[in-house]
Structure formats: structure tokens, C-alpha cells
Amino acid sequence: MKVLILTRYESLGASSRVRFMQYLPLLQEAGIEALICPLLNDGYIQSLYSGSRPLVNILSRYWKRILDLLRIGRFDILWIEKELFPWLPDWIEKMFLQSAPPFILDFDDAIFHNYDQSRSILVNKLLGRKIDSLMKCADLVMAGNPYIATRAIDAGAKKVVVVPTVVDLKRYDITVVHHDKAVVTIGWIGSPSTANYLHIVQEPLRELSTRYSIRCVAIGARREQLLGTPFEPRPWAEKTEASELAALDIGIMPLPDAPWERGKCGYKLIQYMACGLPVVASPVGVNCEIVEHGVNGFLASTDAEWRHAIETLINDADLRSRMGAAGRRKVEHEYSLQVWGDRVAELFLDVAKS
Known part of the structure; x- marks a missing residue:
């Protein structure tokens, strides 16, 4: 079987890297030959x-x-990340797809909200239902979470499967022992496009920093984005992200409760948990499924809840260890490439047969 993978980005794009590129060796083992053609390059x-x-x-x-x-x-199958041509109408994509082999649409973000919630009346009118139209035509929609899956079902998609964004367990070290420390490191990983979310927790962390020896790091944020927060920037690189995460003691994922954020896949939470870290996250979207409150971390909405959750973890190294171990087990069973590699290969085979 030959599959043409039409990603949005090259390897610097997290969505393309983790939802497509990391599957290549496993697809090859299953007898699936894949060629990746990104839309936008690393530049x-x-x-x-x-x-x-x-x-x-x-x-x-x-x-x-x-x-x-x-x-x-x-090719026998097309595997498309989100859409072929962002910001162009659906009829252009359908022109190419009408004579195409079976195709799969893959979504890890609620990109339909780029259009249907645009402030531009023209964008809303011309593109508001674009993604729904494409979902309806696809042979399979692979949705990163139930929020996106529900949209695909409502759009009339033929088949919808929730495929979470997963980690390769081989890349994440759990040999680092997080003993009781003089300084507890609280960390976040992301990109400049999401670093503004850190301002949600700036006040609770600033207050805690006056009473405890803590260090706050933001991996992947630009320095100017962190002004007014207690975070210090750390550069992101694919080769070092796992080791940077392993050096943390607590991983956080603050989010506002808004439509775009409800479509997030919680990948950073899965990364933290793969490293054996306890997590604190906003109860938004799929975060509520990934985080089992009081088991592998805490869910927090208000400043007081964020402050209490993080303070509890600062004061209890044993709790951090237990929650981190519970999180690692959950990733091993539900959010790992080792579990999902064969399942994704089977989805390709099913699409080819249909």
C-alpha cells in the first residue's frame, strides 16, 4: 500500500511531527509505504x-x-493534515479530491473555528462551513479529541475515529528520581503561539514564589512574552525537549475555556506524564479526560485552585512521585505510539478495503 501524507508543516511543526512523522517506522513495518509532502516548510x-x-x-x-x-x-490513500489549502474555499480542494484515491482527514485542532468564528464577515460567509464540507467527503476523519469528533459527526462524516496525539515512550526518561528538593521546578512546554496562556497563572505563581523556593520555566516561549510573569524562557529543540521535561518537578497546562481551546489535544500533559511528572491543568476540553483529579494531577480553574494545587505538590514530594507514576501508567496504556501504531495501520487497511 502506498500512502501520500500531505502535512501542513515540516518537522518543526509539532502537529505534523507527532501526528504523522513519528508513525512512519511503524507504518513501514506494517507494509505501508508512505511519502510525506509538507505544505509549509521550516522556514x-x-x-x-x-x-x-x-x-x-x-x-x-x-x-x-x-x-x-x-x-x-x-497512491492508494491520501492522509491529509487538516486541509489542503488553508484560507481557500472548499471547492478548490474538492476539485483535486474528486478524482483522488480514498482520503483521510486528520485534525488535532479545532481549525473550523478559524473560519466560523472569524471576526471577518467575509471569511465567516465564504469559509465558515469549509471544514464541515471536507469532513463530509472524507473516507475517514481522525479526530484528536471528542470535541473535534463531534463536529465531524455533525458534519455528516462517513466514519470518525478519535485518535489522540501520542508520545513515543522510548524518548521519555523515567529514570530521573524527583526527590524532595530545595528548589521545585514548575514548567510549561509549548510554542510562541500559545505562550500567552501562561499569564493565566502568573499571579498564583508569583504569590507562591514569595513563600517557597520555586523555579518557573517556559520551554519554547520568547523572552518578551514572559514579561510580568515569574517564568524564565528555555529554548525548544526536538533533541532536548525530553531531557528538559525530565528536569521538571511539576508540569502545567493553563487554558481559557473558549471554543478553540476546547479543541486542544492536551499533548503537553501527555509529555509531562510520560516523564513521570504530576500535572496541573485547566479543566477545558480533553484535559478533563487526561487528568484524573487527585490521581495523576489536579484540575484548577481559579487563582485559588491553581495556588492550592501547586502548593500541595510543592509541599509533598511523595505525592508528586505517586501522581507522576500514575500518569506514566496512563500514558503507557492510552497515549503511547506503542499502543496506537498498530491501530493507525489498521485504520489505513480498513479505508483501503472500503
């Missing part, structure tokens, strides 16, 4: 995180996507 990601959107780069990459689509007849 685009670097420019985006520095605050710019290079139009020339985007136009050239859209042209390359068109060229890639001219050879879809050589």
Missing part, C-alpha cells in the same frame, strides 16, 4: 514564531502543493 515556522508571515514563501509552497497533487493517482 515558514521560524518566521511565524519570530512574528512575521512571509507571503512569497506561502505562495511558492501553495504552488508546490498543487504540483504534489498532480501525482495523487500513484
Whole structure:
């Protein structure tokens, strides 16, 4: 079987890296030959995180996507990340897909809200139902969480399967022993596009820092984004992210309760838990499924709840250890590549047979 994987990004794009690229060795073992053709390159990601959107780069990459689509007849299945052409109407995509082999749409974000909740009346009118239209045409929709799955079902998709964003357990070290420490490190991992969420917890952490010896780090945020918070920036790199996470004592995921955030897949929580860390998260979307309150971490909405949850973990190294171990077990059973690799390969086989 030959699969053409049409990702949105190259390896610097987290969604493309973890929902597609990390599956390649397992697909190959299952006899599935895959070719990846990204839409946007790493240069685009670097420019985006520095605050710019290079139009020339985007136009050239859209042209390359068109060229890639001219050879879809050589493949048995298309595996598409989100959509073929962001911000273009669905009829353009359908023009290419009407003679395509069976295709799978994969979503790890509620990107339909980019359109149906746009402040632009024109965008809302022209693109508000674009993703629903594409979902209805797909042979399979792989949804990163139930929020996205519900949208696909409501859109009339033929088949919808929830496939969480998972980690490769081989990359995450649980040999680091988090003993009672003089300084407890509280950490977050993400990108500049989500670093603004850290302001949700700046007051509870600032208050705790006056009473306890804590260190707050933000892996992947720019320094200027952290002004007014107790966080210090740490650079992100694929080679070092697992070791950076293993050095933490508590992992956090603050989110506002809004439509876009309800479509998040909680990947950073899964990363923390893979490292054997206890977590504290906002009870938004799939976070409520990943975090078992009082078992592998805490859910917190208000400043008082965030303060109490983190303070409890600061004061109890044994609790951190127990919760971290519970989180690791949950990842091993529910959110690992080792579990989902075979399942995703089976989905391809099912689509090919249908």
C-alpha cells in the first residue's frame, strides 16, 4: 500500500511531527509505504514564531502543493493534515479530491473555528462551513479529541475515529528520581503561539514564589512574552525537549475555556506524564479526560485552585512521585505510539478495503 501524507508543516511543526512523522517506522513495518509532502516548510515556522508571515514563501509552497497533487493517482490513500489549502474555499480542494484515491482527514485542532468564528464577515460567509464540507467527503476523519469528533459527526462524516496525539515512550526518561528538593521546578512546554496562556497563572505563581523556593520555566516561549510573569524562557529543540521535561518537578497546562481551546489535544500533559511528572491543568476540553483529579494531577480553574494545587505538590514530594507514576501508567496504556501504531495501520487497511 502506498500512502501520500500531505502535512501542513515540516518537522518543526509539532502537529505534523507527532501526528504523522513519528508513525512512519511503524507504518513501514506494517507494509505501508508512505511519502510525506509538507505544505509549509521550516522556514515558514521560524518566521511565524519570530512574528512575521512571509507571503512569497506561502505562495511558492501553495504552488508546490498543487504540483504534489498532480501525482495523487500513484497512491492508494491520501492522509491529509487538516486541509489542503488553508484560507481557500472548499471547492478548490474538492476539485483535486474528486478524482483522488480514498482520503483521510486528520485534525488535532479545532481549525473550523478559524473560519466560523472569524471576526471577518467575509471569511465567516465564504469559509465558515469549509471544514464541515471536507469532513463530509472524507473516507475517514481522525479526530484528536471528542470535541473535534463531534463536529465531524455533525458534519455528516462517513466514519470518525478519535485518535489522540501520542508520545513515543522510548524518548521519555523515567529514570530521573524527583526527590524532595530545595528548589521545585514548575514548567510549561509549548510554542510562541500559545505562550500567552501562561499569564493565566502568573499571579498564583508569583504569590507562591514569595513563600517557597520555586523555579518557573517556559520551554519554547520568547523572552518578551514572559514579561510580568515569574517564568524564565528555555529554548525548544526536538533533541532536548525530553531531557528538559525530565528536569521538571511539576508540569502545567493553563487554558481559557473558549471554543478553540476546547479543541486542544492536551499533548503537553501527555509529555509531562510520560516523564513521570504530576500535572496541573485547566479543566477545558480533553484535559478533563487526561487528568484524573487527585490521581495523576489536579484540575484548577481559579487563582485559588491553581495556588492550592501547586502548593500541595510543592509541599509533598511523595505525592508528586505517586501522581507522576500514575500518569506514566496512563500514558503507557492510552497515549503511547506503542499502543496506537498498530491501530493507525489498521485504520489505513480498513479505508483501503472500503
